[in-house]
Amino acid sequence: MTDPLAPLLGLPGVEEAVRRARADVDAVHRHPANRRGWATTGAEASVRAARASAGIEGAAVTLPDSGAVSDPVLAGSLRLAEALGGLLPTWQRAPGQVLARMHVLAAADLVDDAGRAGLGRPRADAGATDRLTLLAELVAGGTRAPAPVLVAVVHGELLALRPFGSADGLVARAAARLTAIATGLDPKGLVVPEVAFLRRRDDYRSAAEGFASGDPEAVGRWIQHCCAALTTGATEANAIADALAG
Numbered sequence: 001m002t003d004p005l006a007p008l009l010g011l012p013g014v015e016e017a018v019r020r021a022r023a024d025v026d027a028v029h030r031h032p033a034n035r036r037g038w039a040t041t042g043a044e045a046s047v048r049a050a051r052a053s054a055g056i057e058g059a060a061v062t063l064p065d066s067g068a069v070s071d072p073v074l075a076g077s078l079r080l081a082e083a084l085g086g087l088l089p090t091w092q093r094a095p096g097q098v099l100a101r102m103h104v105l106a107a108a109d110l111v112d113d114a115g116r117a118g119l120g121r122p123r124a125d126a127g128a129t130d131r132l133t134l135l136a137e138l139v140a141g142g143t144r145a146p147a148p149v150l151v152a153v154v155h156g157e158l159l160a161l162r163p164f165g166s167a168d169g170l171v172a173r174a175a176a177r178l179t180a181i182a183t184g185l186d187p188k189g190l191v192v193p194e195v196a197f198l199r200r201r202d203d204y205r206s207a208a209e210g211f212a213s214g215d216p217e218a219v220g221r222w223i224q225h226c227c228a229a230l231t232t233g234a235t236e237a238n239a240i241a242d243a244l245a246g
Helices: 006-010 014-029 032-036 038-056 072-091 095-107 113-118 126-142 147-161 168-182 193-199 201-213 216-245
Strands: none
Touching: 006 014, 006 147, 006 216, 014 147, 014 216, 032 038, 032 216, 038 072, 038 168, 038 193, 038 216, 072 095, 072 168, 095 126, 095 168, 126 147, 147 168, 147 201, 147 216, 168 193, 193 201, 193 216, 201 216
8 A cells, every 4th residue: 555655755855854853853862851850841841832832823922920821822722732641542543533632622712602512523624524534544554654754744734724713723733743752753742843833933834835735845845844843842852951950
């Protein structure tokens, strides 16, 4: 059976970008502070990722001193981050179920009582349904493509499809993060690529639009953009680990 993602490795610059991203992420896991203190550094990375993801959507990213988060987008992003560990065992077995749960968590404060019944339900569109089914098959083991490629495809497809109509960006980035953990690319969730996406928000959106177009060169640029974000996220992770070690 032909691997649907295999041709992506032949796109210009993709193979080298994948190698570089993997090497940078692997180096983070060898940091002395992450050998025993990874639970602490991973928790900090998770919060930074959630804040940056919310910031991409225009939300305030500063956590209030009181602990009560009033911004609905940031609150949803933090709920997603907190839930990822519990969703991990189900992700590669039933990714559709996990995506539905992610949407409930992300969008709970974005709808009124009447809209709550629709949370977690992808829109009824035959094309979107078919693509979500294919994406679920890829996540469940339908590809041997390197993990950074699968992470980028999961991320890009969910941004392109906008399957729920609300909080789709939060869900897409959380699903990409979960894929990085589940594939063993970043098993402890230490890397923070979301920071790179926030810092280069216009480039991020442009690259995502290119992926959605289906143009092969644009798809390759999206994968390279995501790999570069992993490298920046690894730098962020090393700063977190250095702070712990210091």
